[in-house]
Amino acid sequence: MSRTVSTTSPPAPVAKQDRTARHRARQKAPGGRSWRDLPLRRLTPWLFLLAPLALLVTFTYVPVGNMIYYSFTDWDGVSPDRSYVGGENYTDVFTRSDMFRVFAVSLYYLAASVVQIAIALYFATVLSFNLRFRNVFKGILFFPYLINGVAIGFVFLYFFQDGGTLDSVLSLVGVHTDHAWLGDPESANTSLAGVSVWRFTGLNFVLFLGAIQSIPGELYEAAQLDGASRWQQFRHIIAPGIRPVLSLSVILAISGSLSVFEIPYIMTGGATGTSTFVIQTVKLAFQFNKTGLASACAVVLLAIILLITWIQRRLVPDERVDIV
Amino acid sequence: MGTRTLSAAMLATAVLTVTTACSGGGTPNPDESAVAPLNPKSASGSITVLTNRTDLVQDGTMKKYAAEFNKTYPKVKVKFEAITDYEGEVKIRMNTENYGDVLLIPGAVSKGDYPKFFAPLGEASTMSSKYLFTGKTEVDGKVYGIGTFGTASGFVYNKAVWKKAGITDWPTTPEEFLADLKTVKDKTGATPYYTNFKDAWPLSGQWTNGVGAVSCNSKALDTLSASDAPWAKGSDLNTLDKLLHDMVDQKLTEKDPSTTNWESSKTLLAKGEVGSMMLGSWAINQMRAAAEDAGTNPDDIGFMPVPAQTNGKFCATLVSDYQQAVNIHSDNKEAARAWIDWFTEESGYSEKEGAVSVLRSAPLPSTLKDYVDNDVKMVERSEDKTAEVNAIDDAAEIGLNKPDYRQKLIDIARGAQDGSLQGYFDELNKRWSEARQNAGS
Numbered sequence: 001m002s003r004t005v006s007t008t009s010p011p012a013p014v015a016k017q018d019r020t021a022r023h024r025a026r027q028k029a030p031g032g033r034s035w036r037d038l039p040l041r042r043l044t045p046w047l048f049l050l051a052p053l054a055l056l057v058t059f060t061y062v063p064v065g066n067m068i069y070y071s072f073t074d075w076d077g078v079s080p081d082r083s084y085v086g087g088e089n090y091t092d093v094f095t096r097s098d099m100f101r102v103f104a105v106s107l108y109y110l111a112a113s114v115v116q117i118a119i120a121l122y123f124a125t126v127l128s129f130n131l132r133f134r135n136v137f138k139g140i141l142f143f144p145y146l147i148n149g150v151a152i153g154f155v156f157l158y159f160f161q162d163g164g165t166l167d168s169v170l171s172l173v174g175v176h177t178d179h180a181w182l183g184d185p186e187s188a189n190t191s192l193a194g195v196s197v198w199r200f201t202g203l204n205f206v207l208f209l210g211a212i213q214s215i216p217g218e219l220y221e222a223a224q225l226d227g228a229s230r231w232q233q234f235r236h237i238i239a240p241g242i243r244p245v246l247s248l249s250v251i252l253a254i255s256g257s258l259s260v261f262e263i264p265y266i267m268t269g270g271a272t273g274t275s276t277f278v279i280q281t282v283k284l285a286f287q288f289n290k291t292g293l294a295s296a297c298a299v300v301l302l303a304i305i306l307l308i309t310w311i312q313r314r315l316v317p318d319e320r321v322d323i324v
Numbered sequence: 325m326g327t328r329t330l331s332a333a334m335l336a337t338a339v340l341t342v343t344t345a346c347s348g349g350g351t352p353n354p355d356e357s358a359v360a361p362l363n364p365k366s367a368s369g370s371i372t373v374l375t376n377r378t379d380l381v382q383d384g385t386m387k388k389y390a391a392e393f394n395k396t397y398p399k400v401k402v403k404f405e406a407i408t409d410y411e412g413e414v415k416i417r418m419n420t421e422n423y424g425d426v427l428l429i430p431g432a433v434s435k436g437d438y439p440k441f442f443a444p445l446g447e448a449s450t451m452s453s454k455y456l457f458t459g460k461t462e463v464d465g466k467v468y469g470i471g472t473f474g475t476a477s478g479f480v481y482n483k484a485v486w487k488k489a490g491i492t493d494w495p496t497t498p499e500e501f502l503a504d505l506k507t508v509k510d511k512t513g514a515t516p517y518y519t520n521f522k523d524a525w526p527l528s529g530q531w532t533n534g535v536g537a538v539s540c541n542s543k544a545l546d547t548l549s550a551s552d553a554p555w556a557k558g559s560d561l562n563t564l565d566k567l568l569h570d571m572v573d574q575k576l577t578e579k580d581p582s583t584t585n586w587e588s589s590k591t592l593l594a595k596g597e598v599g600s601m602m603l604g605s606w607a608i609n610q611m612r613a614a615a616e617d618a619g620t621n622p623d624d625i626g627f628m629p630v631p632a633q634t635n636g637k638f639c640a641t642l643v644s645d646y647q648q649a650v651n652i653h654s655d656n657k658e659a660a661r662a663w664i665d666w667f668t669e670e671s672g673y674s675e676k677e678g679a680v681s682v683l684r685s686a687p688l689p690s691t692l693k694d695y696v697d698n699d700v701k702m703v704e705r706s707e708d709k710t711a712e713v714n715a716i717d718d719a720a721e722i723g724l725n726k727p728d729y730r731q732k733l734i735d736i737a738r739g740a741q742d743g744s745l746q747g748y749f750d751e752l753n754k755r756w757s758e759a760r761q762n763a764g765s
Contacts, residue, residue: 078415078430079437162580182582184740269524271731272582272740286412287726288718289432
């Protein structure tokens with residue numbers, strides 16, 4: 001029964017504890033079961049968990065359950081009637097070629113996230129060493145992540161406008177392009193992926209920086225005494241030290257690039273070949289009133305992301321880091 | 325214990341899922357009409373009116389209407405709820421019973437479901453002689469909504485710019501229209517037409533509203549429900565979409581469509597930097613206001629019909645904007661109906677907006693003076709088959725009243741996406757006919 005005795009559990013109210021203890025002392029011989037074994041005591045952690053669990057269930061599991069249920073119906077999103085159609089929506093998702101074609105757009109974002117991780121890693125490493133103004137640089141790098149995605153969309157719309165910020169800056173250095181940055185699919189997707197790099201580098205950067213700073217300082221000192229160069233320090237101390245965070249970043253990058261939504265939705269609305277799987281799903285649900293089919297799309301996306309995460313975990317197991 | 329609690333939580337989840345899925349509550353009587361009270365002084369209750377006009381609620385205009393309304397109905401309290409994303413939000417709220425007492429019918433609700441959501445307002449036979457557009461909400465001989473106002477189809481244009489280019493007469497064919505735009509471009513340097521590609525909605529219903537104007541046929545949209553090739557040569561959709569394609573193809577539109585901006589486009593038109601835009605007559609007042617703000621002459625804003633003539637006459641379709649309806653779950657149906665009647669007949673809302681009143685007895689607004697002077701034939705668009713057309717449209721995922729397919733048309737025209745105009749029309753026709761067969765079965 002020692003299982004429930006935990007030093008991390010919060011103590012029960014003192015008054016109650018006294019009373020129960022006295023009560024118990026009267027009834028039972030000394031040395032018997034303590035108050036800790038009472039049902040209430042065992043229940044306490046669950047009572048504390050009640051609020052977060054209720055929130056979790058209400059706002060995560062019930063909606064997901066509903067979504068899975070809708071995906072087996074032909075609901076239009078408003079009508080009080082809906083009929084069960086079995087796996088028809090799923091057959092649709094997997095047999096319509098146009099459904100998966102949009103994943104090609106995700107490749108742009110995947111390529112961008114490689115760049116993003118590289119940039120973030122570079123700056124995290126550089127700024128983990130003692131550098132003048134390093135806190136300022138940290139702030140500058142992390143700042144974009146704090147801005148609301150919708151605001152970023154609007155800012156960059158002006159940025160890419162004909163004669164907008166990008167064109168003015170380029171003309172300052174003597175480059176006069178007459179290029180419509182969001183005008184054709186290739187250029188538009190590259191531009192949008194660039195915005196996504198700008199926005200999310202800060203997050204990767206902070207993750208990497210935190211991991212790097214948790215590496216004990218003596219290691220660097222020892223390495224320096226042994227005459228290791230900065231590159232050698234990175235290769236043999238930092239890189240192995242941040243492997244779990246790096247693999248997390250890769251998972252986030254892959255699932256992120258499959259489910260891109262905000263930036264292209266605000267900036268182009270999915271026009272000119274910039275539609276992603278999520279934009280397509282939203283349009284199915286809210287433009288064409290195919291809530292059933294859209295739910296099936298969402299379930300499929302969820303499954304794909306879970307699958308990729310699982311494969312990734314199998315390929316790169318999360319071993320304990322042991323560099324000390 | 326851990327497993328047991330987990331399974332209990334999962335059971336709770338399942339139960340909740342099932343109960344939310346089956347929500348619906350009691351069934352109100354669908355035959356109970358919302359009738360205006362006989363004695364205005366005795367009508368009482370508090371009603372909530374849902375509206376998409378956030379601007380009018382914020383600047384207090386709606387409050388003024390409510391105060392006017394209270395002069396006739398002193399005991400009715402009117403509250404407004406302005407919703408920015410009206411379509412999206414109200415559609416979701418309609419899964420509950422709490423969607424106001426008076427609301428604008430969201431486009432997503434299919435016509436057949438109207439009797440489940442709204443109280444009937446009267447018999448179609450009597451109401452259609454008083455109001456325009458009753459066909460839009462008529463289900464089994466009963467009308468479920470009354471339009472807020474109507475709008476006429478056509479191009480908003482800057483008269484001064486067109487005059488500067490030496491054009492005074494309205495073009496009568498799409499070819500002539502294109503030639504005129506070219507003249508505007510060459511002689512004035514203005515962008516002859518602005519697509520509003522980025523904001524996208526000006527490519528949706530605004531263009532589709534022209535269906536019926538080209539052929540001067542009030543049932544043009546209805547016929548699509550029986551058509552296997554809506555984009556066949558000579559059809560309304562073919563003419564309109566080809567015109568849009570050709571304008572972009574001949575570089576008569578703005579240089580970079582991907583970064584257009586609706587708000588600034590109003591100023592551009594007012595200042596004469598843009599020649600024309602396909603919008604409804606509702607836009608005339610907004611453009612005139614923009615002209616005043618920009619310090620140019622509001623009278624330069626003109627309105628011209630779709631460039632096509634039937635028997636030597638121009639035609640313009642009259643289309644209903646949102647329709648007001650009474651929530652079937654409302655506790656104050658009398659007061660709600662009183663509001664709708666008052667708002668439609670007494671408030672002066674449509675005159676103020678420069679829009680067409682839904683009352684048959686009311687004259688056309690001053691904004692449409694050009695149409696009246698030039699004897700443009702007004703065609704009230706029939707909505708008899710709208711439900712069928714929408715069902716096919718959704719099934720085909722084309723979106724006649726959505727911007728996506730015309731955005732792709734523009735992309736094809738300017739070479740940003742592969743394809744040809746005819747190839748795209750063929751594809752649209754194929755999707756439409758396939759969807760029609762599936763939706764019909």
